[in-house]
Amino acid sequence: xxxxxxxxxxxxSNDLRWQIGDDFHDNLTEGIYADAAEIVSAAxxxxxxxxxxxxxxxxxxxxxxxxxxxxxMFLVLxxxxxxxxxxxxxxxAFLGNILLDHIHPFLKTLATNIGFPIWLxxxxxxxxxxxxxxxxxxxxxxxAIFFPLFTLLEDFGYLPRVAFNLDNLFKRAGAHGKQALTxxxxxxxxxxxxxxxxxxxxxxxxxxxxxxxxxxxxxxRWPTQILIATIFVxxxxxxxxxxxxxxxxxxxxxxxxxxxxxxxxxxxSKTVLKGEVSTFNLELxxxxxxxxWKTIYTxxxxxTLIVLWRAIVFAAPAGAVIWLISNLHIGDITIAAWxxxxxxxxxxxxxxxxxxxxxxxxxxPANEIVIPTILMLTVLVTGISGGAGAGVMFEAxxxxxxxxxxxxxxxxxxxxxxxxxxxxxxxxCSTTIYTIYKETKSVKWTxxxxxxxxxxxxxxTFLVAQxxxxxx
Amino acid sequence: MYSPVWALSLFIGISILLFLLFRxxxxxxxxxxxxxxxxxxxxxEDILKLLYHSENQDKILNINDITTSLNExxxxxxxxVNEMARHSLILIEGENVRLSESGSDYALRMVRAxxxxxxxxxxxxxxxxxxxxxxxxxxxxxxTDQDTDYLASVLGNxxxxxxxxxxxxxxxxxxxxKGIALSDLDVNHLGRIIHIKDKPDIIYKQILAExxxxxxxxxxxxxxxxRIVFHCEGEAFKLAPIIAANITxxxxxxxxxxxxxxxxxxxxxENEYATIIGISKEMRGESRRRLLDLGFVKGANxxxxxxxxxxxxxxxxxxxxxxxxxxxxxxxxxxxKD
Numbered sequence: 001x002x003x004x005x006x007x008x009x010x011x012x013s014n015d016l017r018w019q020i021g022d023d024f025h026d027n028l029t030e031g032i033y034a035d036a037a038e039i040v041s042a043a044x045x046x047x048x049x050x051x052x053x054x055x056x057x058x059x060x061x062x063x064x065x066x067x068x069x070x071x072x073m074f075l076v077l078x079x080x081x082x083x084x085x086x087x088x089x090x091x092x093a094f095l096g097n098i099l100l101d102h103i104h105p106f107l108k109t110l111a112t113n114i115g116f117p118i119w120l121x122x123x124x125x126x127x128x129x130x131x132x133x134x135x136x137x138x139x140x141x142x143x144a145i146f147f148p149l150f151t152l153l154e155d156f157g158y159l160p161r162v163a164f165n166l167d168n169l170f171k172r173a174g175a176h177g178k179q180a181l182t183x184x185x186x187x188x189x190x191x192x193x194x195x196x197x198x199x200x201x202x203x204x205x206x207x208x209x210x211x212x213x214x215x216x217x218x219x220x221r222w223p224t225q226i227l228i229a230t231i232f233v234x235x236x237x238x239x240x241x242x243x244x245x246x247x248x249x250x251x252x253x254x255x256x257x258x259x260x261x262x263x264x265x266x267x268x269s270k271t272v273l274k275g276e277v278s279t280f281n282l283e284l285x286x287x288x289x290x291x292x293w294k295t296i297y298t299x300x301x302x303x304t305l306i307v308l309w310r311a312i313v314f315a316a317p318a319g320a321v322i323w324l325i326s327n328l329h330i331g332d333i334t335i336a337a338w339x340x341x342x343x344x345x346x347x348x349x350x351x352x353x354x355x356x357x358x359x360x361x362x363x364x365p366a367n368e369i370v371i372p373t374i375l376m377l378t379v380l381v382t383g384i385s386g387g388a389g390a391g392v393m394f395e396a397x398x399x400x401x402x403x404x405x406x407x408x409x410x411x412x413x414x415x416x417x418x419x420x421x422x423x424x425x426x427x428x429c430s431t432t433i434y435t436i437y438k439e440t441k442s443v444k445w446t447x448x449x450x451x452x453x454x455x456x457x458x459x460x461t462f463l464v465a466q467x468x469x470x471x472x
Numbered sequence: 473m474y475s476p477v478w479a480l481s482l483f484i485g486i487s488i489l490l491f492l493l494f495r496x497x498x499x500x501x502x503x504x505x506x507x508x509x510x511x512x513x514x515x516x517e518d519i520l521k522l523l524y525h526s527e528n529q530d531k532i533l534n535i536n537d538i539t540t541s542l543n544e545x546x547x548x549x550x551x552x553v554n555e556m557a558r559h560s561l562i563l564i565e566g567e568n569v570r571l572s573e574s575g576s577d578y579a580l581r582m583v584r585a586x587x588x589x590x591x592x593x594x595x596x597x598x599x600x601x602x603x604x605x606x607x608x609x610x611x612x613x614x615x616t617d618q619d620t621d622y623l624a625s626v627l628g629n630x631x632x633x634x635x636x637x638x639x640x641x642x643x644x645x646x647x648x649x650k651g652i653a654l655s656d657l658d659v660n661h662l663g664r665i666i667h668i669k670d671k672p673d674i675i676y677k678q679i680l681a682e683x684x685x686x687x688x689x690x691x692x693x694x695x696x697x698x699r700i701v702f703h704c705e706g707e708a709f710k711l712a713p714i715i716a717a718n719i720t721x722x723x724x725x726x727x728x729x730x731x732x733x734x735x736x737x738x739x740x741x742e743n744e745y746a747t748i749i750g751i752s753k754e755m756r757g758e759s760r761r762r763l764l765d766l767g768f769v770k771g772a773n774x775x776x777x778x779x780x781x782x783x784x785x786x787x788x789x790x791x792x793x794x795x796x797x798x799x800x801x802x803x804x805x806x807x808x809k810d
Contacts, residue, residue: 014629026751029764030771057777066781164796168782171798177785204598271496278598279759281766282796284778284787349479462483469476 056286063161073162076153077184084146084188085222091141099133123323126392131319131369134393135311138368139189142219143304146188151299154181155290163282173262174269175212176205177282183209183261186216187254190428191307191435193218198439204276208265210436211449214428215261217254220367221423225250227371228423231403232416249420257424260456272448310431314365322362322373322393326380337381350458351418351465355381355409360422365430369393370423375402378409414468418461425457514613515544515552517582520561523571524579534567577644584640585620586612587633592623594634595757602677604634605670634756636667636686636720652723655700655716657692663721664689675718682709683803687753689734690721705806706735735809737788738802740776746807748772755804767791768805 062068107129111121153159159181167177178200186193193213200206217225229249234242325335336358343354359373372393378384384405396402406415427450428436437446493501522541526533535553539546553569556562561575571579589608593599599607615623621642624630631647633639638647649666657663665688670676684704693708694701700716702709711719740746750770751763767790768774777794778787785796797805 017629025761026764026769030769033767033769033772060778064778064781069781164778164785164787165781167785167796167798168780171784273598274603275597275599277596277758279762280785280798280801281762282785282787284794284796349474463480466476466480466483470480 059287060161060284063158064165069165073165076158080146080149080153080184081187083149084142084219085226087145088142088219091144092137095137095140099137100130104130104133119327122327122392123320127319127321127323128316129319130393131315131322131366132312134372135315135366135368136308138223139219139311139366140304140308142222143189143192143307144300146219147192147299147303148296150185150188151295151303152290152292155288155295157285157287160282160284164284167282169262170265173265174205174273175208175262175265176200176202176280179205179209179212179265182213183216183258186213186218188219189303189307190214190216190218190432191310192303194432194435194439195303201281202277202279204269204273204278205280207273207276207440207445208268210439211268211445211452212261212264214432214449214453215257215264215424217257217424218367220429222250224367224371224423225253225420227399227402228416228420230399231406232411232413235403236413253420253424256421260425264452264456307431310434311366311429314430314434315369318362318365318369319393322369322376325358325362326376334380336377340377340381349465350422350461351414351468352422352461353410353415356415356419356422360426364427367423367429371395371402375405378405382409384408414465414472418464421464422457422461425453425460427451427454512548512552512555515542515548516556516561517578517613518542518544519549519552519556520571520575520579521582521586523562523569524576524583527571532568532570535569536567538569580640580644580646581617581620582612584624584642585615587637587639588620588623588627588630589615590633590635591627591630591639595627601634601680602673605673605676634686635670636665649720650722651720653717654690654692654702654711654719654721655713657690657702657721657723659692659695662689662691662724664724665719666722667720669718669720675715678715679718682711684709684719685752685754685804689724706739733808735807736803737774737797737805737807738799740774740788740802740807740809742776742779745773745775745810747810748774749806749808752804752806755801759801763801763805766795767793773810774807 063072104125107125108121111125116124150159163177163180165177166180170177170179179197181199182193182196185196190213193216194210197206197209197213200209226246229246230242233249234246237245325339328335330338339358340354343357347353347355347357355374355377359370359377363370363373372395375396376393396405427433433446433450436449437443440446491499493499496502519538519542522538523533526537533541535550538553539549542549553562553564556575557564559574560572561578563570563572586608589611590604593604593607594601624639624642629641630639636649638649640646651666652663654663654665665684665686668676668679668684668686688704690702690704692700692702697713699710700713702711734749735746737746737748748768748770751760751768755763772790774788774790776786777789778796780786780796783799785798786802787794787796788802
């Protein structure tokens, strides 16, 4: 009897739903807004704010104008990047000096004095400590400069206008204008860029932004690009042009990254992501003076420290692995030498070498330690003098010294160019991979985001190598 | 042993092979997989649907018509027709084929599954309008009765699919649409678009490209054997009669609100003010909710706030906030200029 009643009720509700029709949700929202408007008009007294609005409109007219909009945008981005890269050199050198040149030897001596066995000493101090110290020294200063600057721009209200100006370009690639912001954020750190995609509230466009964020050269990769370009690209042009040539090469790689970002966004939105829900809206908030100290504080705590902490957590075991592979032996050669031999044929096919591939495998946790690892491994397998011992990452005193070590490892201009390409197109670091998983909660998209760039890197370096060899 | 030319050729060869295997739709891999699926059920269901739609238009088909309409080998179709006769889904009278009562029921269930899935695609996914029909055409064969019932309840037992076709209920009730083809609407008569036919593909895509929406009011202003000109939401459209025949309109009384003031938000110029009349039926699902939540509701005042250096999106001032919308969204919001 009761059951019958319930079924009758359900039937009745279905009938009524038919009668109400599709407009139900519309009418409800209209009603809510009408009520809200009534309450507002009764309760809120507004001052005449016309003057202020006009001021906002004047800024907007300039920022979104055909003439000034785009130059202004590039100027702001270039300034932020320049401040970050150049400004970070000094604190980085300072931190490096303290953490690597003073505390490291001190810890080593301390461990010896306490009576640590040599292997434990090497494993903990040369492996774990050194990797962590390196990541902190290289990663902390640029992030501590970049994120506050970026957050200030965001707070002021400029960044939504950038998304507004650029949306049409991104729309053609099937993406959201706000991806311009997450991409710029990726220039600082891809993990932070992936977190920043939360501002995109359309599921399809957000996934696109997450998967393609890795095509923005991050802080960990800028120094690699600049170093290699200076050593190899700068050397093939006359001395007086070497600075410009290497700068052009680095910018070229960054722009190429944007090209890949658009291409991949387009391909994803036309294929695998076709069915994901897509909406668009972009709010342009009024300009307001940034709350300076609060912004600095939150951007340091929320962005810099969290990312740094994750990087440290991942770098520590990487350091241990780097030390272990260089010191443990299979037969009479180290694991590192053995793996490098294994990777060498494939590396050659890509115009790279086994050392580089191994360095990119062990340095998945942090792009910052790729060059120190390459240098250490090159010294290890070539047996040339230099370096600080098996499994101890180091950096040469000057670009020239670095160049000498790399050339004795068999590097040519092709190796250098392909390294720059591979540095742009390879899997995200483990911090970013972990962040992608946290943000998407999907193993599938995490795997796609991790594997896709590596495959592209293999294909691009392979093609460049073959064409180079055919033409050379 | 190694030569860059060889390596490059090998790579190009492998790429071409992969492309041939996996390219969308036509790839060999998909073709092989498709041929492995037992497709007699699919053929039978397609014949049922064909018969159902023809009988709805009072056309009686013979076996010849069926073989020419379906893209299947003749032997397959004949086999399926025999199978259907054995299960008394159809009655064969001489050359002519008719649906039996149980066949009719079955066909109605297929139609229900197809239209519900189209509704689902429109409301809950991001697939493009032109893809809906093709996806539903495949999916309808996979849905069980429980699936369709569940789908219907999730979607709130909708009456119509996104093209304006009625969705049969579980008990087989079909709401009927009372309307005439746009090509039959007389000059100066008002109508409201209630249905856009999604077949044939070429015509449907043309209508989509014209940006004509279900639920819009139209008024025919000129008509001859070559073309029909009508006003709709502040714009003039010209269509060939054969295309207009695929659009169904319901007649509206002349004294119904005149549509001359109605325009689309995308047509609002700088320094003009307007009041929102509503959001087009074509704005669906998540996107529609979002617009409503932002305050694009009936009666709200709106003006252009900012033009874009690249054309779109434009920012509109609504409820004191500046919201940027792309043209395809703004064209689905109806306004009355003040």
